[in-house]
Amino acid sequence: MNPVFEIAGVAGGYDEVDILKGVDLHVLPGEIVTIAGTNGAGKSTIIKAAMGLLPHVRGAVRFEQRDITHARVQARLDAGIGYVPQVANVFASLSVHDNLLVMQGVRDAKRRAESMYEMFPALARHRKRRAGALSGGERQQLAFARALMRAPRMMLLDEPTAALSPALVDEIFAYVVKLPAAGTAVLMVEQRARQSLAISQRGYIIDQGSVAMQGDAQALLNDPAAADLFIGRH
Numbered sequence: 001m002n003p004v005f006e007i008a009g010v011a012g013g014y015d016e017v018d019i020l021k022g023v024d025l026h027v028l029p030g031e032i033v034t035i036a037g038t039n040g041a042g043k044s045t046i047i048k049a050a051m052g053l054l055p056h057v058r059g060a061v062r063f064e065q066r067d068i069t070h071a072r073v074q075a076r077l078d079a080g081i082g083y084v085p086q087v088a089n090v091f092a093s094l095s096v097h098d099n100l101l102v103m104q105g106v107r108d109a110k111r112r113a114e115s116m117y118e119m120f121p122a123l124a125r126h127r128k129r130r131a132g133a134l135s136g137g138e139r140q141q142l143a144f145a146r147a148l149m150r151a152p153r154m155m156l157l158d159e160p161t162a163a164l165s166p167a168l169v170d171e172i173f174a175y176v177v178k179l180p181a182a183g184t185a186v187l188m189v190e191q192r193a194r195q196s197l198a199i200s201q202r203g204y205i206i207d208q209g210s211v212a213m214q215g216d217a218q219a220l221l222n223d224p225a226a227a228d229l230f231i232g233r234h
């Protein structure tokens with residue numbers, strides 16, 4: 001099976017200093033894949049390289065066999081990649097509903113928004129509220145729903161559960177689990193590596209800008225050396 005998404009030998013960073021030192025990873029259709037690792041390991045930097053947000057990138061990024069290494073962010077979104085950044089981005093002054101409807105390139109946007117409300121009941125209750133007045137968890141759900149409006153075939157999530165209460169964390173993971181069946185593969189960075197690996201097929205553990213370990217998610221969960229790397233050495 002060909003990967004839906006692939007990072008091959010990607011090195012680079014924000015200036016002349018390489019943060020990433022040759023990262024290889026891929027996501028197969030229908031997969032949920034976790035990227036774990038301690039703070040500062042380079043997880044968000046990998047997602048930025050994947051989205052075209054990293055100033056200096058060598059190597060290759062491919063989506064559905066097409067080279068997108070140097071494509072603009074908007075071109076990647078248009079091609080079918082969804083992205084939820086570590087800090088949720090919504091239009092604070094727009095209502096929840098308008099935040100969904102302003103997404104470009106959505107066919108049948110109103111009906112699609114209704115299906116988002118079914119998935120996220122909290123958003124349905126607050127559809128007329130300004131996004132800036134939402135709680136952190138609700139705002140995160142809105143960022144997620146915005147990305148899903150375009151039915152991406154690949155979803156890049158950078159800590160989708162950061163700053164959420166435990167109940168909401170479970171909810172977000174419950175949504176993530178449903179994505180492959182809807183035709184969306186997932187590459188997800190998570191601080192909550194155990195929970196994230198538990199819903200993933202495979203995982204990569206990043207250490208100092210390189211892939212330190214990779215493999216079957218269950219095997220990583222059972223490997224004390226892996227736990228040491230994603231929980232951190234104390």
Ligand SMILES: Nc1ncnc2c1ncn2[C@@H]1O[C@H](COP(=O)(O)OP(=O)(O)OP(=O)(O)O)[C@@H](O)[C@H]1O
Binds near residue numbers: 014019038044
């Ligand atoms: N905008 C930036 N400019 C320069 N260096 C940066 C920038 N953003 C991150 N870095 C550096 O790149 C390295 C990796 O950071 P990155 O954000 O990828 O880590 P992370 O694994 O996502 O960590 P966390 O778990 O804390 O989110 C760190 O040393 C960080 O200081």
Ligand SMILES: [Mg+2]
Binds near residue numbers: 043044045086
């Ligand atoms: Mg990060």
